[in-house]
Amino acid sequence: MSTPSANTRAQAIELAARHYTSGAFLEILNRRVAQRTESPNPDCVVPLRDYLLLELQPTLQALGFTCRLVDNPQPGKPPLLFAQRIEDPALLTLLSYGHGDVTRGQDELWQAGTGPWQVSVKDGRLYGRGTADNKGQHSINLAALEAVLQARQGRLGFNLKIIFEMSEEVGSPGLEQACRDNAEELAADLFLASDGPRVRHDVPTLFLGSRGVCQFRLTLDTGNGNRHSGNWGGIITNPAIVISHALASLVSPSGQLLADFMRPAPMSEAVATLVRDLPVGGESFDPQLNPAWGEPGLSVGEKLFGCNTLEVVGLSAGSTVKVIGAIPGRAEMVCQLRFVAGTQWQSLADNLRRHLDGHGFEAVQVQVEGGYAATRLDPQHPWVGFVRESVSTSLGEPVTVLPNLGGTIPNHCFADVLGLPTVWLPHSYPSCQQHAPDEHLLESIVEQGLKAAAGLFWDLGEHAASLRGSLG
Structure with missing residues (x-):
């Protein structure tokens, strides 16, 4: 992207790059990683609040933001932080987002020489809980913002608002309602944030939304308790067998969806063109792909980014560790439907009930535990082209655009509730081990x-007026 002040743009990028080579980035990230902001841990109420008030708020205030701590609309859940930097109400306004909470540390499971609560640098990787998800990612953006402010002598050329939450790892309770309740305060023209992975570690990537997710639980309790498999086998119900067959009515042995209500709408050619030939996996640190898994006739990219999938994420009946010769009295599985835009996921509970009843599984109980809507910005939107060209110019290489992330983030809060064009610039990669031991950032x-x-913050300030005009 050409700019009238190319030298100053280059200076802003150099200042941002120096933030890492000087050691400043590692020092800041280490301080943030050291704060045990485990949102699934009920003992972390104080660290979750302190990360907003004592870590992020001073940083943002030093960059010229005014900050407001917002009580979570859901009682007992962590607060949010709203920050805004308004140079001129007439200027274009960008909304951004980040989260400071992390999953549990799993301290005892990390490799030697690393751990969850300090940054360890090893073989080009920065190990620590939150390095990839999301402390490292929002630290990159805040450092870049500081570099641009320095290069522009304290002005951006646009307005910036940021939402930070502390409960993304437990489903972002209250975030959607907070956006509804504060829509006027959060009003903006565009949205940009960083979370999730690139399509591959060496492929700069943008994504325009995310697949949705709906989690549900299938349970069968016979009321018999555990009964000796010799004395009672063959004449009482084994709930593990019934649950297994219930699952088999929904998905094939190769992962293909069998129930029509779970299947996606036909993939548009525009989406298929974006994802068909994407380089997914294939590195030594990636899991082994199974080309025969999932929807037949589709490429790996089409399956991952353009299709729906049903995954079992939890399964229990009896014990495989301390085996006893007994028929279990209860069996349960937790499933997640990952789905693309256009899927009627809100009616999943009713459709599951009808399906199971129709296949003879009336005794299997269904509990839908909530989810996120799928979102996807039109790839032809001018904001997409603007970000893509800017990033490509800064890095000197092509940028891949995904219609949506394969995983799920609370993008519906910004796309649907606030009505914003959403683009995400991820600073991680698929094998970063987020949510697992040895989480790291490259x-x-x-x-x-x-x-x-x-480069993007610089270009936005340079071209804010013309970009705003293109939005209509």
Whole structure:
């Protein structure tokens, strides 16, 4: 992207890059990772609040933001932080987002020389809980913002608002309602944030939304308790067998969806063109792909980013560790339907009940435990082209655009509730081990992320008026 002040743009990118080479980024990230902001841990109420008030708020205030701590609309859940930097109400306004909470540390499971609560640098990786999800990612963007402010002598050329939450890892309770309740305060023209992974570690990526997710539980309790498999086998119901067959009526042995109400709408050619030939996996640190798994006739990219999938994420009946010769009295599985835009997921509970009843599984109980809507911005939207060109110019290489992330983030709060065009610039990669031991961020992606974000913030200030005009 050409700009009238190319030298100053280059200076902003250099300042951002120097933030890493000087050691400043690692020092800040280490301080943030050291704060045990485990949202699934009920003992972390104080650290979750302190991360907003004592860590992020001073940083944002130093960058010229005014901040407001917002009580979570759901009682007992962590607060949110709203920050805004208004240079001129007439200017274009960008909304951004980040989360400071992390999953449980799993301290005892990390490899030697690393741990969840300090940053360890090893073989080009920055290990620590939250390095990839999401402390490292929002730290990159804040550092890039500081570099642009320095290069522009304290002005951005646009307004910026940011939402930080502390409960994304437990489903973002209250975030959607907070956006509804404060829609006027959060009003903006565009949305940009960083979370989730690139399509691959060496492929700069943008994504425009995410697949949705709906979690449900199938349970069968016979009321018999555990009964000796010799004395009672063959004449009482084994709930594990029934549950297994209930699952088999929904998904094939190769992962193909069998129930029509779970299947996606036909994939548009525009989406198929974006995802058909994407380079998914294939590295030594990636899991082994199964080309025969999932919907037949589709490429790996089409399956991951353009299709629906049903996954079993929890399964219990009896014990495989301390085996006893007994028929279990109860069996249960937890499933997640990952789905693309256009799927009628709100009616999943009713459809599951009708399906199971129709297949003879009336005794199997269904409990839908909630989910997120799927979102997807039109790839032809001018904001997409603007970000893509800016990032490509900063990094000197092509940028891949995904119609949506394969995973799920609370993008519906910004796309649907606030009505914003949403683009995400991820600073991680699929094998970062988020939610697992040995979570890490790649040094190479940090360096690229700082340059990409700085260049984008610079370009937004340089071209805010013309970009706003193109939005209609």
